[in-house]
Amino acid sequence: MTPASFAPQDLRFAPTHEWVHVSAEAGAKVATVGVSAFAVAALTDLVYIELPAVGRTVKAGESFGEIESVKAVSDLYSPVSGEIVAVNDDVANHLERLSEDAYGRGWLIKIRLSDEKELAALLDHAAYEKQCAEEAH
Amino acid sequence: MTGSLARTPLYDWHQAHGGRLVDFAGWEMPVSYSSIVAEHTATRTAVGLFDISHMGRLQLTGADAETALERIVTRRIAGLATGQVVYSLVTNDAGGILDDILVYKLADASGSPYFLVVVNASNRDKIVAWFEKQLTAEKQSNPRLDVAMVDRTPEWGMIAVQGPKALELVRPFLSVDPSALRYYHAAEARIGGPPGIVSRTGYTGEDGVELIVGASGLYALWETLLMQGRALGALPAGLGCRDTLRLEAAMPLYGHELNEQINPFQAGLSFAVDLEKQFPGRDALVAAKANTDRPVRIGLVLDGKRVPREGFDILESAAAREVASAAAVGQVTSGTFSPTLERPIAMGYVDRAVAAPGTTLAIDIRGRAEPATVVKLPFYRRTERKQA
Numbered sequence: 001m002t003p004a005s006f007a008p009q010d011l012r013f014a015p016t017h018e019w020v021h022v023s024a025e026a027g028a029k030v031a032t033v034g035v036s037a038f039a040v041a042a043l044t045d046l047v048y049i050e051l052p053a054v055g056r057t058v059k060a061g062e063s064f065g066e067i068e069s070v071k072a073v074s075d076l077y078s079p080v081s082g083e084i085v086a087v088n089d090d091v092a093n094h095l096e097r098l099s100e101d102a103y104g105r106g107w108l109i110k111i112r113l114s115d116e117k118e119l120a121a122l123l124d125h126a127a128y129e130k131q132c133a134e135e136a137h
Numbered sequence: 138m139t140g141s142l143a144r145t146p147l148y149d150w151h152q153a154h155g156g157r158l159v160d161f162a163g164w165e166m167p168v169s170y171s172s173i174v175a176e177h178t179a180t181r182t183a184v185g186l187f188d189i190s191h192m193g194r195l196q197l198t199g200a201d202a203e204t205a206l207e208r209i210v211t212r213r214i215a216g217l218a219t220g221q222v223v224y225s226l227v228t229n230d231a232g233g234i235l236d237d238i239l240v241y242k243l244a245d246a247s248g249s250p251y252f253l254v255v256v257n258a259s260n261r262d263k264i265v266a267w268f269e270k271q272l273t274a275e276k277q278s279n280p281r282l283d284v285a286m287v288d289r290t291p292e293w294g295m296i297a298v299q300g301p302k303a304l305e306l307v308r309p310f311l312s313v314d315p316s317a318l319r320y321y322h323a324a325e326a327r328i329g330g331p332p333g334i335v336s337r338t339g340y341t342g343e344d345g346v347e348l349i350v351g352a353s354g355l356y357a358l359w360e361t362l363l364m365q366g367r368a369l370g371a372l373p374a375g376l377g378c379r380d381t382l383r384l385e386a387a388m389p390l391y392g393h394e395l396n397e398q399i400n401p402f403q404a405g406l407s408f409a410v411d412l413e414k415q416f417p418g419r420d421a422l423v424a425a426k427a428n429t430d431r432p433v434r435i436g437l438v439l440d441g442k443r444v445p446r447e448g449f450d451i452l453e454s455a456a457a458r459e460v461a462s463a464a465a466v467g468q469v470t471s472g473t474f475s476p477t478l479e480r481p482i483a484m485g486y487v488d489r490a491v492a493a494p495g496t497t498l499a500i501d502i503r504g505r506a507e508p509a510t511v512v513k514l515p516f517y518r519r520t521e522r523k524q525a
Contacts, residue, residue, distance in 0.1 A: 044169070044172045044173065045172050045173045045174045045377075045474075047442065047444065047474040047481075048442040048443060048444070048474075050443075066503075068442070068443065068444050068474070069474075070173045070174060070377065070381060070444075070473055070474050070476070071168070071173065071377060071473075072446075073443075073444065073446070073503075
């Protein structure tokens with residue numbers, strides 16, 4: 001479904017550690033959303049992920065699911081607004097996809113964008129890496 | 138925050154080997170080095186090495202140390218044989234739990250008996266003050282009482298070596314045969330050269346030992362054991378898996394299952410209280426034993442995958458999907474995803490009426506009632522196997 005992994009440099013990131021890749025699909029802008037490799041490494045020992053149903057509408061900043069590790073649970077926040085048009089059900093049964101391929105087979109949902117301008121608020125890879133470096137301390 | 142945290146003699150090692158350091162009871166301690174599940178599994182199947190130098194180590198010496206200690210702790214100390222270790226509680230005058238401890242009866246090189254009391258890091262200051270208060274009171278009624286207490290925590294380090302291959306790993310480094318040391322027994326021994334204390338104890342539900350040596354010798358001992366342990370599948374293990382291991386073994390953790398508002402009978406620790414002797418809180422506990430109104434400690438296993446955490450409400454019935462309409466019958470005190478059972482598990486306190494194993498309850502996990510079944514504790518019990 002999603003062939004090769006995205007290069008992190010081609011992604012935009014939310015400060016809450018979700019990534020976004022935007023492409024044009026059937027005339028609409030569709031965002032593929034996942035959780036960053038940094039966040040997956042920080043969570044470690046993932047045990048469960050809960051993802052929404054296709055068809056739900058989310059707003060930027062709204063929780064669309066949760067990811068649970070042995071130690072703690074974290075909400076997953078949508079970096080953009082729109083309708084969820086695809087969900088990666090495969091990842092729920094194969095949490096290792098997240099650690100092995102966070103920017104590829106570990107994708108979580110696809111959202112048909114309702115407001116492209118929201119993308120401008122997201123971080124580029126360099127800015128996101130800077131944030132992670134700060135959080136690591 | 139970081140500036141004021143205490144560090145164990147292995148701090149540099151933890152730093153250099155990917156330890157994720159957190160503040161634990163005022164100590165900068167590793168949660169894990171690789172992953173909690175990997176370290177947990179290594180401990181269950183091979184051997185895990187834990188830096189537990191943060192635990193408090195108090196030494197009581199003097200001809201009357203036994204008499205003095207007997208009047209402070211809930212368990213009978215008088216008549217212990219040298220080399221015995223007992224799990225005991227320290228209770229306040231109201232019978233609330235101040236700490237759960239291990240009391241070691243040992244003898245020094247000249248044969249003089251002494252006691253070592255290992256206390257929780259989070260309670261060390263409180264227990265040192267409480268012991269001092271009790272000892273002072275005892276000395277007031279008997280000025281000739283011969284007992285002295287020294288807090289050895291900073292000058293001694295402590296490593297737990299736990300798992301089915303633990304004895305095999307430590308044997309070559311000890312001047313005593315660990316297999317000859319029975320469970321909950323201890324001895325002074327040479328540990329890789331320097332003198333120390335070895336005990337057949339632990340907090341993981343596995344067989345193993347805990348080793349105490351002078352702080353300056355701890356680093357070398359740790360590295361040696363890890364290097365030798367590599368062929369056995371040993372891993373350095375952090376507090377993250379120490380928690381999942383003890384939770385599977387249903388061992389209470391102070392601050393979670395135990396606190397000053399909980400009495401030992403609620404906690405299922407009546408075995409650790411001897412009401413035939415005197416200690417602070419004894420009279421209150423005689424009354425508490427007859428009182429069945431207070432919630433009791435139970436274990437819960439969940440059907441789903443969402444993980445219960447400390448403080449979550451335990452609800453009456455899973456049938457009531459609507460959390461708001463279900464009555465709370467208790468609270469979770471510890472919860473995790475059990476790496477061994479591969480299911481979420483929890484301990485908590487509930488009303489006695491719903492505490493029987495097999496009872497179906499639910500846990501309010503962030504607004505949704507998740508079905509949970511009361512089970513007999515522990516969640517995990519190791520199969521007895523003779524160590525090589």
